[in-house]
Amino acid sequence: MxxxxxxxxxxxxxxxxxxxLVVRDLTVAYHRTPVLRRVNWTAPSSGLIAVCGPNGAGxxxxxxxxxGLVRPLAGTVEVFGRPLARQRxxxxxxxxxxSVDWEFPVxxxxxxxxxxxxxxxxxxxVSKAHRQxxxxxxxxxxxxxxxxxxxxxxxxxQQQRVFLARALAQEAQLYFMDEPLAGVDAATExxxxxxxxxxxxxxxxxxxxxxxxxxxxxxFDHVLLLNGGVVAEGSxxxxxxxxxxxxxxxxxxxGLMG
Amino acid sequence: xxDIGFNTLVVLLGATALGIAAGTVGTFMVLRRRALVSDALxxxxxxxLALGFLAGVALGIEGRSLPMxxxxxxxxxxxxxxxxxxxxxxxxxxxxAAIGAVLSVFFxxxxxxxxxxxxxxxxxxxxxxxxLFGQTAAMSAAEATALAALAVVAAAAVGVLFKELRLVAxxxxxxxxxxxxxxRIDLMLMGLVTLVTVIGLQTVGLVLIIALLITPAxxxxxxxxxxxxxxxxxxxxxxLSGGIGAALSAAxxxxxxxxxxxxxxxxxxxxxxxxxxxxxxxxxxxxxGRMRHTLLDGVGP
Numbered sequence: 001m002x003x004x005x006x007x008x009x010x011x012x013x014x015x016x017x018x019x020x021l022v023v024r025d026l027t028v029a030y031h032r033t034p035v036l037r038r039v040n041w042t043a044p045s046s047g048l049i050a051v052c053g054p055n056g057a058g059x060x061x062x063x064x065x066x067x068g069l070v071r072p073l074a075g076t077v078e079v080f081g082r083p084l085a086r087q088r089x090x091x092x093x094x095x096x097x098x099s100v101d102w103e104f105p106v107x108x109x110x111x112x113x114x115x116x117x118x119x120x121x122x123x124x125x126v127s128k129a130h131r132q133x134x135x136x137x138x139x140x141x142x143x144x145x146x147x148x149x150x151x152x153x154x155x156x157x158q159q160q161r162v163f164l165a166r167a168l169a170q171e172a173q174l175y176f177m178d179e180p181l182a183g184v185d186a187a188t189e190x191x192x193x194x195x196x197x198x199x200x201x202x203x204x205x206x207x208x209x210x211x212x213x214x215x216x217x218x219x220f221d222h223v224l225l226l227n228g229g230v231v232a233e234g235s236x237x238x239x240x241x242x243x244x245x246x247x248x249x250x251x252x253x254x255g256l257m258g
Numbered sequence: 259x260x261d262i263g264f265n266t267l268v269v270l271l272g273a274t275a276l277g278i279a280a281g282t283v284g285t286f287m288v289l290r291r292r293a294l295v296s297d298a299l300x301x302x303x304x305x306x307l308a309l310g311f312l313a314g315v316a317l318g319i320e321g322r323s324l325p326m327x328x329x330x331x332x333x334x335x336x337x338x339x340x341x342x343x344x345x346x347x348x349x350x351x352x353x354x355a356a357i358g359a360v361l362s363v364f365f366x367x368x369x370x371x372x373x374x375x376x377x378x379x380x381x382x383x384x385x386x387x388x389x390l391f392g393q394t395a396a397m398s399a400a401e402a403t404a405l406a407a408l409a410v411v412a413a414a415a416v417g418v419l420f421k422e423l424r425l426v427a428x429x430x431x432x433x434x435x436x437x438x439x440x441x442r443i444d445l446m447l448m449g450l451v452t453l454v455t456v457i458g459l460q461t462v463g464l465v466l467i468i469a470l471l472i473t474p475a476x477x478x479x480x481x482x483x484x485x486x487x488x489x490x491x492x493x494x495x496x497x498l499s500g501g502i503g504a505a506l507s508a509a510x511x512x513x514x515x516x517x518x519x520x521x522x523x524x525x526x527x528x529x530x531x532x533x534x535x536x537x538x539x540x541x542x543x544x545x546x547g548r549m550r551h552t553l554l555d556g557v558g559p
Contacts, residue, residue: 031350067431067434067435068434068435069431069434069435085437088435088436088437089437091435092435093431093432093435095429095431095432099429099431100428100429101428104289104427104428104485105289105479105482105483105484105485105488106424106428106484106485107483107484110424110484110485111428114424114428114429114432117421117422117425117433117436117438118436118437118438120421122422123418123419123421123422124421125421126421150483150484166432170436
């Protein structure tokens with residue numbers, strides 16, 4: 001099945017101007033609590049994108065719905081002009097660090113190699129070429145010498161970089177990252193920022209859930225303010241206005257910009 | 259060394275193959291945190307055994323027909339797993355509550371059906387009780403060979419799907435994003451557990467098969483930080499437990515084979531807990547001591 005899906009993946013030429021991500025009327029609820037209501041959003045085709053909003057605004061839910069990890073009540077997600085299910089190979093993902101068991105008996109290289117599994121296909125072993133690609137990805141985040149370490153023996157920042165390297169190894173066109181800069185050390189922050197800029201320079205799209213409003217303008221070209229629905233979007237300069245922040249975060253919103 | 263007959267030898271090899279399969283498949287059950295689901299599965303085979311016996315009688319098969327029994331066992335075992343998944347999915351009950359409820363209902367029904375069957379004036383009905391704790395003496399060489407072949411198939415399937423099983427066990431969300439059918443891969447794992455459980459019913463018995471699935475894998479974790487090696491070590495410990503246990507129970511005829519096999523596996527587990535080179539208690543103690551030495555005393559002039 002994976003083989004079939006791969007043949008269908010379709011990357012339109014850049015000049016066609018197809019958006020990497022179009023979300024239409026997306027509504028998501030957990031049990032009885034609605035989290036997102038009628039979200040409509042067309043992601044810009046270039047530049048780093050931040051999704052910001054208060055706790056419980058539905059930031060992670062939005063990207064999980066875009067990734068097909070949460071089933072929406074209604075609405076559709078299109079990746080490069082086609083339904084998500086037919087474009088899996090084009091989509092990469094960096095989850096939050098807490099989402100896995102770090103005691104799991106695998107090395108950093110094993111985890112990064114998982115990024116290649118979609119390219120390898122059912123029942124086949126990880127070839128030398130794929131292992132080398134995984135090694136290169138580890139090198140890009142500065143962890144080549146820790147390749148054989150069991151993942152639980154890495155620091156939190158290093159674990160975050162392993163996840164980033166795994167996403168790089170996927171060679172996707174559209175990346176979703178859930179707070180890749182949350183609570184990391186300076187070395188990791190630098191490594192993550194370098195990778196984000198490199199991906200952007202290669203013409204790939206990166207959408208990050210980001211919690212720190214003060215650093216949005218330094219890193220990102222485009223920001224989506226979310227609170228149960230889209231409040232505002234655009235460049236940080238025009239979007240992070242006192243009115244929009246109040247509408248997103250409530251009365252304390254203005255103070256968040258420092 | 260006492261002279262062992264051909265039949266016993268085949269049964270020993272069968273128990274070894276079963277242990278290898280259980281260790282291999284069990285490694286992924288432990289890592290996927292599904293140990294309790296497989297316990298419910300094995301207990302839920304009891305009503306299926308009784309129904310399989312009744313179906314055999316209805317079809318006019320004399321005495322106990324092993325394929326019928328095992329087919330019935332597999333059907334009710336799978337039903338129990340599906341019931342757990344349905345309850346966990348459609349209600350807000352936590353999974354352990356669903357497991358507890360399903361396990362006791364199926365086992366209870368099984369005990370009732372077993373007494374009904376044993377009240378029948380049919381030959382072989384009393385033999386059903388051996389499936390509770392296992393009894394290798396009842397096995398024929400042909401049966402043991404067939405079961406051993408199935409065990410080899412189960413272990414080989416894990417080898418083929420190693421990459422997929424590792425991916426889903428480590429990070430199901432990431433697997434889904436890549437387009438892997440995580441639900442179906444889980445289903446294949448449950449299918450392999452069902453296979454191991456059913457072929458282990460005669461040797462180990464349904465009450466204790468869980469121990470042969472979980473203990474070798476848990477023991478193997480103390481020796482390594484790599485999944486490839488952990489799977490191999492679990493297969494080795496499972497195979498040795500099966501072989502040694504079956505041999506001991508053949509030498510001590512009144513001992514249920516299942517209990518002896520599980521006790522051997524437990525011995526391996528305790529030894530691993532203490533002496534395991536990666537995470538064993540002694541290795542941890544030595545590493546702590548060394549670290550204290552280098553950090554505190556090693557500060558030279």
